[in-house]
Amino acid sequence: MPLSMITGxxxxxxYAFARALAAEGHDLVLVSRDEERLQQVADDLTATYGVECEVLRADLSDLEHTRLVEARLRKEPFDILVNNAGFGVNKPFHDSDLEAEQAALDVMVRAVMRLTQASLGEMLTAGRGDIVNVSSVAGFLPRGTYGAHKAWVTSFSAWANVRYRHQGLRVMALCPGFVRTEFHQRMDADMSDTAEWMWLDAEEVVRTALSDLRRGKAVCIPSRRYKAIVGISHLSPRGLTERIARRNR
Structure with a gap:
């Protein structure tokens, strides 16, 4: 059976990736720092889809924990790696907790780089393998440290796709906009002013992502409206993007 790893x-x-891949018959290695919820998800997926789910508790802001995940990736070839773990810091940068900022950098940049590299050896030997690095449309705009992290993820993934696609690998940055998840609740962000049309459904995002991945796309923006926003941002006057930057962290 195919084997996939998902962080977060x-x-x-x-979770939408876990369900979609389990429905396709993938055995899963699930990585999260919340062991209780992790085990519950694993049990539910096994009961529903009949796949094997391995639980690996790891805090990816901790380098030693990250190395444990790297070691698991080096044990055997994975068909798909989904680097999804991440979080935001909801304070102005000048007033934010620097340790929280460092942890965010470690989870969304360092861990993505290290886990991607750890997976490559076995994938290259097998001559196949897919990597999805979850980024954000925030990476296309000046939006503080979170946007900077995601800009790196998108650029890194696009490069890796070009570098390794002729060796049977596919690497893709998934760049959604606002998605109905726990992300904003966890950072205690008030999203009440966000227009209804801007929200995306996680399952639809994942369906589009897997389709684009299998078509060899390096960057997936899973919404026509967000594709339009990104396209317009590239054509916007510098003064407008500077105003956007001033309004964000």
């Missing part, structure tokens, strides 16, 4: 699979996009 207990809710939102990560």
């Amino acid at each position: 699979p207990t809710a939102g996009i990560g």
